[in-house]
Amino acid sequence: MKAVHSQHVSLQGAAFWKAENKGLAEPRGSKALGESAERSSKHNRQIAMAIPYWEQWREAAHQIKRYAIDHLDDLLVQFEKNLIARGCTVLWAKDAAEANQHLLNIVKEHNVKTVVKSKSMVSEEMEVNHVLASVGVKALETDLGEFLVQLAGQRPTHIVTPALHLSASDVGRLFAEKLGEPYTAEHEKLTDIARRHLRQEYLRADMGISGCNFGLADTGAICIVENEGNAGLSISAPPVHVALIGIEKVIPSIEYLPQFLNLLGRSGTGQKLTTYTHIVHGATPGRKFYVILIDNGRSNVLKDPAARTALFCIRCGACLNACPVYRRVGGWAYGWVYPGPIGSILTPHLVGFDKAGKLPFASSLCGACGEVCPVKIDIPHQLVHLRHRAVNTRSPVRSPLERLIWNAWAWAMRGPLRYQLTMGFVRLGVRLAKFLPFHPAQLGAWTRGRELPLVPSTTFRSWWRRHGKRFEQPAG
Ligand code: SF4
Structure with missing residues (x-):
């Protein structure tokens, strides 16, 4: 039987994601947990x-x-x-x-x-x-x-x-x-x-x-x-x-x-x-x-009026059982004492956003946790609130590269010309990516298990310029 030392796992940086992947690689344990939680x-x-x-x-x-x-x-x-x-x-x-x-x-x-x-x-x-x-x-x-x-x-x-x-x-x-x-x-x-x-x-x-x-x-x-x-x-x-x-x-x-x-x-x-x-x-x-x-x-937690209700928790565990993410990854993936949806709220407050700021992202926001909570903690909204806090504080949640990407995205979305220019570069980039000497999966978790999309030969706008007339309503 695999031993996981009783000392708490470090929550530094991307610990959750690593731990999550580890859970996914152990289908037997995960299956038993998922079935018990569902029951x-x-x-x-x-x-x-x-x-x-x-x-x-x-x-x-x-x-x-x-x-x-x-x-x-x-x-x-x-x-x-x-x-x-x-x-x-x-x-x-x-x-x-x-x-x-x-x-x-x-x-x-x-x-x-x-x-x-x-x-x-x-x-x-x-x-x-x-x-x-x-x-x-x-x-x-x-x-x-x-x-x-x-x-x-x-x-x-x-x-x-x-x-x-x-x-x-x-x-x-x-x-x-x-x-x-x-x-x-x-x-x-x-x-x-x-x-x-x-x-x-x-x-x-x-x-x-x-x-x-x-x-x-x-x-x-x-x-x-x-x-x-x-x-x-x-x-x-x-x-x-x-x-x-x-x-x-x-x-x-x-x-x-x-x-x-x-x-x-x-x-x-x-x-x-x-x-x-x-x-x-x-x-x-x-x-x-x-x-x-x-x-x-x-x-x-008390200091943050939007998060206060997390202290209402009576530790019944219902939100864990209802959570599709918890059922799949199990309690250890959350890296500290409190797993599941309530853990994703409490842990960043109790151990610090620098160590556990990623946990609020470990949710599909399906809302099942909020529906079953007997003291009506609005868990999904709290998770969104904490995500907002996490990305707006200097923490490992957002790497400098990610900040750069989002800033570039914000710039590109500020006008039609910028958007068209950016999309031109994106289309070119995706086409050229297949000539890279390494597979894009090496770029990180997001591209792992995903294929690059096929780029259509033309944009929708130029297609519409050529064919749009067909769809115009006849006058009268
Ligand atoms: S369902 Fe509510 S009371 Fe129960 S553990 Fe989750 S947050 Fe706490």
Whole structure:
């Protein structure tokens, strides 16, 4: 099984396109992923369409998130105050490095040697496993999908179903190779094996790390949803619990929670409700509870009024499943933590346009993502907005050659004479191209797989001058 190192792939320059081509060269993996995404998407649509007031739910969730993001400063202060009142230690981190430093301090203070971790996309941003390993702490992923990709030495390919690209037989081979288990492709037996290997780890672990789906400002509680029971065990069995929370996860009140729970399960996995919904109301006696509130670029999204709604995302993954580009290239092609349409919006903000400015172009703009988003983020328009930003900032998105070409095009389009002159040169160029000593495919990705068009022997204008009379309407 091919290992993709858990360290994040560099997003420099044209990384997406290279990674995309790599995905295209691996038809088996791509096929499994495409089929799984299509199945999930279809299932989720059926579930949603069975609700007559689905659109009202989406609109209500959109408005609640709008309020929360517009009042984020006040809500975060309220959330912190209420968390502290419940015996929680709250730490703030402006970026992943600071969050990791807080985490390492906690590890040191409690002499932590082993960690069990439930699913958390923020922890992927921080590369927590890698950081903990660097100080000799073993962190074990307990979500089944995360456990599989950790075992395979890969990175998650989807934000909800990290091992979407692995078939049951892939998992059987992985368990045989890494855990020494007899090969099986039966789902029940595979989950039994995973359970057997994970169960003891909860009891041995010194610390549990979780993410958070919703922070409830009015009560200072955090809500975590899951299907396997692993998050519940990770946060309750070890003596220390650390919750890593992106600052955009706060909603004003527990009163609004059902609204999101209704949408999240249906959009994410096609369930009416996830199997477990944990609401953590502070530290239990004798145990320590830390919350690390992490910005890591989210303020950059807040600063851009046209992009703000990207912070409404509840990480359901529906836009990934619906996206024809994601289905074809998979999650790794996006080069960082968040793949698919929402990744193409968030990543440039979180890691910088110079590194990820190409991602908004990784879309056909078909609009499927916007239609399925349960919080009504207008993803296609955001992508267009970011494309505009990317080409208007000095970033590797536009090479000097591309700038030159577009400037020349703009010049040529400013008058009929210029246009005719330019087209004359183009026609000549295309004719001469066949005498080049190399194939034009070597010029780059655009010409790869494309043939030069045949040039007609005459232009339309001169053809019309000679034959146009035939089409004139007879007078009267
Ligand atoms: S952008 Fe919308 S559809 Fe995509 S993951 Fe976020 S909430 Fe789900």
